[in-house]
Amino acid sequence: MTVFILVSEAHTGGWIWHDVAARLRESGARAHPLTLTGMGGGGDAAGPETDLETHVRDVLRVVDEVYGTGGADGAGDASEVVLVGHGYGIHPVLGAADRRPERIARVVHLDAGMPGDGDPALSLVPDPAVHERLRHAPGLPADDGPVAPPGQDGWQRWGSLDGVPEEALARLTRLAAPQPAGTLTRPLRLSGAAAKVPSTGILCTANGSDIARVEALVGFGDPRLRALVDPRVTFFELATGHWPMLSVPGELADTLLRAAAGEGHRLGGSAGAAGELPPHLRPFLMDLPERPRERHGRVDLHLPDADGPRPAVVLVHGGPVPAGARPTPRDWPSFVGYGRYLAGLGAVCATVDHRLHGMADFARAADDIAGAVDLVRADPRVDGDRVALWFFSVGGLLAADWLAAPPAWLRCVAASYPVLAPVPNWGAVEPRFRPATALRTAGPLPVVLTRAGREAPDIARTVAGFLAAAEECGARVEVVDVPHGRHGFETLDPTPESRAAVTRAAGSVLRHLGLPTP
Incomplete structure (x- = not known):
């Protein structure tokens, strides 16, 4: 049994995965769309102390529930847990994978970056209005209120809206929740354990990401990217914008199932291969x-x-x-x-x-x-x-x-x-x-x-x-x-x-x- 734990972009909750989760379940997998603390949907309310660590604990709670009372060796009722992080969601996903690496079969970066130890989520937020709002915020803000979600005309600052139907954009705007400031400014802490978990990058090409660009970056010789040629790391492309769960939910669900099965493009044969120049x-x-x-x-x-x-x-x-x-x-x-x-x-x-x-x-x-x-x-x-x-x-x-x-x-x-x-x-x-x-x-x-x-x-x-x-x-x-x-x-x-x-x-x-x- 494959279990997908789905963690979404800032300002959104588990509701955004509705169509994707339904398709995953139809395929025989289990799906847990997660609404993080303070992000609406009847979940826990955010307080001034709500930060990235709070959201890491939210993901850990679901991981541990999936395994029930399984022991530290990861034994339990789930044979394979796949953590999926979309945009901001990759930060709590990696934080959780770093603490339970033995329970995670794969981490999926869905149109998300590759944050490292000490990186706050704010460093990967594309909306300049959010940077202006938080530019004086300390690492653990106590007095900063939550960041308001963008209006309907502002979502494009978070990424391409290519393929998103008008009614889906209206629903995104209506259900969006304020984002606790500390979730964006508190640094992610990683021990290195998460790096040992197999991973998949799903790149949304209309949002400026594709496999060719990843290969080019690897070809530059940056030591931080050497891990991407590991055969356990795979890639897929989706010809859509930053919100594939709204624009191509069926295709996204199929891609997640293929990622869980270890499929996808591997860079080892095209980026850094012996004798082949980038x-x-x-x-x-x-x-x-x-x-x-x-x-x-x-x-x-x-x-x-x-x-x-x-x-x-x-x-x-x-x-x-x-x-x-x-x-x-x-x-x-x-x-x-x-x-x-x-x-x-x-x-x-x-x-x-x-x-x-x-x-x-x-x-x-x-x-x-x-x-x-x-x-x-x-x-x-x-x-x-x-x-x-x-x-x-x-x-x-x-x-x-x-x-x-x-x-x-x-x-x-x-x-x-x-x-x-x-x-x-x-x-x-x-x-x-x-x-x-x-x-x-x-x-x-x-x-x-x-x-x-x-x-x-x-x-x-x-x-x-x-x-x-x-x-x-x-x-x-x-x-x-x-x-x-x-x-x-x-x-x-x-x-x-x-x-x-x-x-x-x-x-x-x-x-x-x-x-x-x-």
């Missing part, structure tokens, strides 16, 4: 000769064969890239390739290792880029009045500062497969980093945008929004399309089409800098 370390799509390269702190300069000050292009990588990732982006084949290519065409090309290690680091990364630009412009081999900035992937958000108030020496902004607005599950990215808004004050500054035809839908939507804003304000945007290219096509899709796109985009940038085009 996508960002595969060869650049052009075979280029080496060129002089100098290292100045976080900045590498690729130098042309030319006398006198030359125009410069500053390349800005995406991310987040874990702090411990090696090699760092300026040594990735793609950026080395761009550096050699642009230097071979007569420009000084700078690559910058900025510190976008997490979604809260955009301001720090922006400072790193500004410092790199100052360093480049001060170099006597650079014509400081002819500089372009070229942003890649998530680095596209960092273009906002330069679009909002472009200096006279900035001749062009380029962006390749860029993310041009935060996707729903990214957390509280500062409003400052909104390129579509910044574009309205960019004036005549040229923008060269390279668009991947096989882009992830959530990223493609940010590009479409940017282009719509450009049309409204009459901005100068040139689009270079790679119809069959994927995100990071320079190393994923080394085709003639991809090479032509790089040549065309580079030619446009160089033309705006006053250099001959290839």
Whole structure:
């Protein structure tokens, strides 16, 4: 007998699992949708002392009830207990699994993060209004009242509503409960025992998560993610938003049953497999000769064969890239390739290792880029009045500062497969980093945008929004399309089409800098 204990997102209770639980029971499993303390549904009322530890105890109580009077070895009337944590719910789920690892067959992260010891749930809450509400709250708040749930128009700040019927959204709003502040601010405490329990990640692709991105993160070499290649760790994708129990309950129930059976995609064969390079370390799509390269702190300069000050292009990588990732982006084949290519065409090309290690680091990364630009412009081999900035992937958000108030020496902004607005599950990215808004004050500054035809839908939507804003304000945007290219096509899709796109985009940038085009 498989027993599912279902723990839901903030502001919600066991009622949200109604359709999923019914389908699980029809399949022969047992289902326990849990309403945590203070979260409505006739459960215990929240007091000022209600915090994450309270909710961990709630989950433990159900785990122990499932096993009845079974002993410490986990013997009892249940052969397999699967804990499912949705969003916030993964925090009390992991807390409980850490204390009863012998009783848990699997932990399922349903569109949820991977919090570690000491992490408060607030760190993974995407709604900026909640961060503003609790930014002065201590770890164990006594005086902070509960956090009010969002109104019907505010749920999108918690994640994509893709696929949620209007009546389900109305019910979500009507039944939502205030969230006790301490459940979001008290740190999760883990001994490491939960890490030994098999786990499954169910990724909701319309909310900005998919297996390819997880594989990319593992490929960066972050030691914190090495556990994801364990064969006991599996993954599934659901083509829906953050609320699959409301949008695709039948498909979610089927996926939970498959997860409990140990099915799912395993990363060991595609991420970190012996002899197989991760996508960002595969060869650049052009075979280029080496060129002089100098290292100045976080900045590498690729130098042309030319006398006198030359125009410069500053390349800005995406991310987040874990702090411990090696090699760092300026040594990735793609950026080395761009550096050699642009230097071979007569420009000084700078690559910058900025510190976008997490979604809260955009301001720090922006400072790193500004410092790199100052360093480049001060170099006597650079014509400081002819500089372009070229942003890649998530680095596209960092273009906002330069679009909002472009200096006279900035001749062009380029962006390749860029993310041009935060996707729903990214957390509280500062409003400052909104390129579509910044574009309205960019004036005549040229923008060269390279668009991947096989882009992830959530990223493609940010590009479409940017282009719509450009049309409204009459901005100068040139689009270079790679119809069959994927995100990071320079190393994923080394085709003639991809090479032509790089040549065309580079030619446009160089033309705006006053250099001959290839």
